[in-house]
Amino acid sequence: MEMDQKLFEKMLLPPTGEIDAVLDTDAYNEIDDQFAISYLLKYAPRIRTRAIFAAPFLNERSTSPEDGMERSYREILRLLKLCNREDMLPDVYRGSKTYLEDEASPVESPAAERLIELSREYTSEKPLYVVAIGAITNVASALLLDASMAERIVLVWLGGHGRMWPDTKEFNLWQDVAAARVVFDSDVPLIQLPCMGVVSAFTTTAPELRYHLLGKNPLADYLAQNVLDCYPGNNSPWSRVIWDVTAVAWLTDARRYLMWEIVPRRRPTYDGHYETAEGVPMVYVYHVHRDRLMSDLFGKLLEE
Numbered sequence: 001m002e003m004d005q006k007l008f009e010k011m012l013l014p015p016t017g018e019i020d021a022v023l024d025t026d027a028y029n030e031i032d033d034q035f036a037i038s039y040l041l042k043y044a045p046r047i048r049t050r051a052i053f054a055a056p057f058l059n060e061r062s063t064s065p066e067d068g069m070e071r072s073y074r075e076i077l078r079l080l081k082l083c084n085r086e087d088m089l090p091d092v093y094r095g096s097k098t099y100l101e102d103e104a105s106p107v108e109s110p111a112a113e114r115l116i117e118l119s120r121e122y123t124s125e126k127p128l129y130v131v132a133i134g135a136i137t138n139v140a141s142a143l144l145l146d147a148s149m150a151e152r153i154v155l156v157w158l159g160g161h162g163r164m165w166p167d168t169k170e171f172n173l174w175q176d177v178a179a180a181r182v183v184f185d186s187d188v189p190l191i192q193l194p195c196m197g198v199v200s201a202f203t204t205t206a207p208e209l210r211y212h213l214l215g216k217n218p219l220a221d222y223l224a225q226n227v228l229d230c231y232p233g234n235n236s237p238w239s240r241v242i243w244d245v246t247a248v249a250w251l252t253d254a255r256r257y258l259m260w261e262i263v264p265r266r267r268p269t270y271d272g273h274y275e276t277a278e279g280v281p282m283v284y285v286y287h288v289h290r291d292r293l294m295s296d297l298f299g300k301l302l303e304e
Contacts, residue, residue: 077092124152192284203239203240
């Protein structure tokens, strides 16, 4: 590692004061990215969002990774309008149309190009925070195109499962294992928020959404209704994860909302596990203070 060790360790600590950030999101994939986008934007001006990147995805809500990226791009624009942040419309960038073919071949895109360009305005002493809540393709491509970017950013990624989980076949990671390996193999300061076993605890319920959000403002209505549309309606106990919010919580107040440890990183494998070989240190989040974070989220979403 070329970076000074003490400086690297400092970059792994939660930020304080005013910071700059970008968000990389597969916004149309699910109903939780919308909460994360809104939560981040509501923290202006303490957190200045410099750009939002659309990430590729493929599931029942898209016909290809490119289609998923395009749908996410349009969903980001919709959220900006609901958040009254039309000023940021020019700061939304299309991401990769495909996943990485291998660990040496970046996929060029407006998002990767803009991330590299923005990173050059920052230093290890004052880094750019990159919050990624989808397939890590855009960020990995940028690192392959400009490895020096690792010295100027801090990457907060919601991806993979907890180390105690039997596999790593989580949606964000499993879409593009090559990209995840590029990131884990790099020297970028990395904060990982694993899904199952960790941030899977960050769920909400239909009664909670109806009480706190529904009918309060157009943004709150949109977010709540997106989740309520998934409700089976049979009066059985039901909850829904909105775990992408937890990645933003690293920026808003990690010391209050999260618990973590610094551990050696272990690359994900192509057969759905973590390697036993250990790399440079990273932050591993292992617990979310659910009620504290949910209270802050709901409060922010109701601010005008």
